[in-house]
Amino acid sequence: MLSLNNISFEFGGRYLYRDAGWQINPGEKIGLVGLNGTGKSTLLRIINGEYSLESGEIAKLRNLSIGFLNQDLLSYESSESILAVAMSAFEHAISLDKKIHEILEKLEHDHDEKLLHDLHDLQVEFEALDGYNMKPKAEALLEGLGFSTEDLNRPMTEFSGGWRMRVMLARMMLQNPDILMLDEPTNHLDLPSIQWVEQYLKDYPGTVIVVSHDRYFLDKVVNKIAEIAAQKIRVYNGNYSKYLESKSERDELQRSQFKNQQQYIKEQEKLIDRFRAKASKAKMAQSRIKMLDRLEKIEDVDSDGPEIKIKFEIGRQPGKLISHLHVEDKSYGNQNILHDTECKIMRGDKIALIGANGRGKSTLLRMINGSEPYKGRSEIVHQVEPSFFAQHQLESLNLDNDLITELSVFAPDKKEVELRSVLGAFLFTGDDVFKKIKVLSGGEKSRVALAKTILSKANFLILDEPTNHLDMQSVGILIQVLREYEGSFIVVSHDRYFLQEVANKIWWIEDHKVKEYPGPYEEYEYSRMLATQKANENIKTQARDKKKDEKKNHEREKINDDLKNKKKLSTRFQQLEQEIEKLSKEKLAVETALSNPDVYSNPEIFQETLRKFNETEQSLNHARTEWEKIFEQLADME
Numbered sequence: 001m002l003s004l005n006n007i008s009f010e011f012g013g014r015y016l017y018r019d020a021g022w023q024i025n026p027g028e029k030i031g032l033v034g035l036n037g038t039g040k041s042t043l044l045r046i047i048n049g050e051y052s053l054e055s056g057e058i059a060k061l062r063n064l065s066i067g068f069l070n071q072d073l074l075s076y077e078s079s080e081s082i083l084a085v086a087m088s089a090f091e092h093a094i095s096l097d098k099k100i101h102e103i104l105e106k107l108e109h110d111h112d113e114k115l116l117h118d119l120h121d122l123q124v125e126f127e128a129l130d131g132y133n134m135k136p137k138a139e140a141l142l143e144g145l146g147f148s149t150e151d152l153n154r155p156m157t158e159f160s161g162g163w164r165m166r167v168m169l170a171r172m173m174l175q176n177p178d179i180l181m182l183d184e185p186t187n188h189l190d191l192p193s194i195q196w197v198e199q200y201l202k203d204y205p206g207t208v209i210v211v212s213h214d215r216y217f218l219d220k221v222v223n224k225i226a227e228i229a230a231q232k233i234r235v236y237n238g239n240y241s242k243y244l245e246s247k248s249e250r251d252e253l254q255r256s257q258f259k260n261q262q263q264y265i266k267e268q269e270k271l272i273d274r275f276r277a278k279a280s281k282a283k284m285a286q287s288r289i290k291m292l293d294r295l296e297k298i299e300d301v302d303s304d305g306p307e308i309k310i311k312f313e314i315g316r317q318p319g320k321l322i323s324h325l326h327v328e329d330k331s332y333g334n335q336n337i338l339h340d341t342e343c344k345i346m347r348g349d350k351i352a353l354i355g356a357n358g359r360g361k362s363t364l365l366r367m368i369n370g371s372e373p374y375k376g377r378s379e380i381v382h383q384v385e386p387s388f389f390a391q392h393q394l395e396s397l398n399l400d401n402d403l404i405t406e407l408s409v410f411a412p413d414k415k416e417v418e419l420r421s422v423l424g425a426f427l428f429t430g431d432d433v434f435k436k437i438k439v440l441s442g443g444e445k446s447r448v449a450l451a452k453t454i455l456s457k458a459n460f461l462i463l464d465e466p467t468n469h470l471d472m473q474s475v476g477i478l479i480q481v482l483r484e485y486e487g488s489f490i491v492v493s494h495d496r497y498f499l500q501e502v503a504n505k506i507w508w509i510e511d512h513k514v515k516e517y518p519g520p521y522e523e524y525e526y527s528r529m530l531a532t533q534k535a536n537e538n539i540k541t542q543a544r545d546k547k548k549d550e551k552k553n554h555e556r557e558k559i560n561d562d563l564k565n566k567k568k569l570s571t572r573f574q575q576l577e578q579e580i581e582k583l584s585k586e587k588l589a590v591e592t593a594l595s596n597p598d599v600y601s602n603p604e605i606f607q608e609t610l611r612k613f614n615e616t617e618q619s620l621n622h623a624r625t626e627w628e629k630i631f632e633q634l635a636d637m638e
Contacts (some may be wrong), residue, residue: 001026007056018231029208031218034228036471040211044181067177073168078156082167086138089174093131141170146193162188182210190357191494213472216496251301258298314487315457319382322488323368330374341513351490352503359509361492387458394445399438411455422451425477443469454481461489576627583620
């Protein structure tokens with residue numbers, strides 16, 4: 001459906017891709033990966049037509065639709081409701097709906113036949129576009145991304161950048177493009193929303209290309225990995241974990257081939273140097289020089305990024321108890337965050353605090369840090385030296401310092417090579433370390449603040465979203481740091497791979513209380529899955545039991561109704577028997593009277609007696625008919 005043929009693109013004086021190729025097929029779910037700076041986002045913009053190639057071509061199917069969600073959409077402004085913004089994806093259907101309403105208004109006064117035909121055609125086209133389901137689709141998508149029903153009619157301007165990105169993601173999904181390209185879609189999503197998007201993309205009928213640093217997300221969504229490395233694009237089948245296995249094997253083979261070739265080149269160069277001085281061997285030396293010039297060089301394997309070689313020490317060992325809060329109540333206005341709960345952190349705990357946004361995770365971190373008031377108390381702890389990382393900690397950076405100075409002032413006992421290693425782990429290399437902090441972006445300042453946090457000698461770390469703005473290599477460095485860290489910590493993050501690698505306990509807030517699972521993230525997730533399955537089974541069992549009870553009640557009611565009906569019929573049956581006996585006697589008496597000469601000789605008396613006979617016989621026939629019917633009914637009930 002789309003192919004990149006021998007493309008080359010230069011940016012900032014260096015080639016990102018050179019004679020690279022990539023075939024994108026219908027229905028593929030592709031993860032686009034590569035080291036920081038290799039050009040992942042740039043490649044998406046090239047496919048989207050925003051950048052022009054230096055050479056090569058992009059071939060694609062006619063009328064191919066492409067949707068591109070990128071970080072620039074964070075700045076999108078609109079005074080319309082978020083539901084209206086999301087529904088703008090149905091531009092043509094909305095235009096048809098407007099025309100339909102205009103014609104309906106005209107038809108109130110003008111019954112022109114052409115208007116009726118136009119209305120019919122528009123309604124057929126509108127229905128073909130599934131126009132009547134536009135609003136329900138948009139509502140379901142926005143609510144799946146974490147918006148409440150009440151939020152849907154709020155204007156876009158009231159929401160932060162991260163929430164605006166969700167609206168734009170919903171709008172993009174509703175457009176249903178043939179190729180959906182997403183650049184870091186999970187950056188501004190909480191865990192439930194990430195899991196929702198995962199399922200949506202797995203079921204998406206079109207092609208998906210996603211750039212993400214979330215390994216779990218890639219594992220759940222993609223079936224192919226396209227890696228940008230050495231100015232080429234290599235495609236691997238399978239998800240991200242399978243890619244790592246295949247890449248390791250491929251890199252090992254390439255590394256071996258590179259070493260062998262280098263050894264071969266050295267041997268040939270020695271021979272050339274030996275033969276060059278001898279006139280009789282000069283021709284042979286020239287031949288070998290030409291052969292080496294024609295040799296297709298094998299590149300060495302790119303490094304996977306910096307390795308941090310510094311030991312992080314804590315100043316002193318704390319007591320067994322790190323933190324113990326007894327929370328009676330914590331509220332913001334009418335919004336209750338925590339109520340009648342406690343949370344205890346012991347020495348050696350590595351806690352991951354997870355859950356949806358708005359549940360109070362950051363609030364709880366500040367309460368543990370002692371910077372957030374609440375109704376309740378905390379127990380006294382001994383020798384606990386905390387260090388708190390959050391986005392607002394960026395304000396503590398000295399804007400006039402360069403990066404290396406900022407870290408050296410904070411950790412004067414560390415050598416410059418160690419500080420450079422730390423900065424390199426957080427994507428600051430070469431002359432970057434001499435940049436002034438005031439010229440850094442928000443994300444770059446966040447990485448500097450995180451570097452300072454892990455350089456501290458604190459024995460208790462409180463980390464609020466430390467993996468934001470980090471690529472996979474830097475997340476790997478942070479994992480290595482926290483694994484070797486001898487202190488305790490509590491961390492909020494939506495990166496599930498990171499949480500699995502560093503945490504030994506899971507906390508979450510539910511029903512205004514802090515809940516705990518005493519194990520790593522994957523075990524917690526598995527236990528929650530089992531609990532959900534059990535809850536679903538219980539619901540099914542309850543539904544089955546309810547159905548059985550309803551059936552029993554129905555049967556019991558039917559039996560009772562049958563008994564009541566039988567009793568009623570039996571009573572009526574007895575009444576009819578008595579009535580038939582009585583009517584039979586009356587009929588016999590009337591028949592006897594009709595045969596009396598005094599009766600039939602008097603016309604008036606005869607007519608009156610005959611009328612009475614007919615009425616009695618008719619009543620008797622009705623009674624016998626009803627008696628026979630009830631008799632059959634009673635016989636069927638036996």
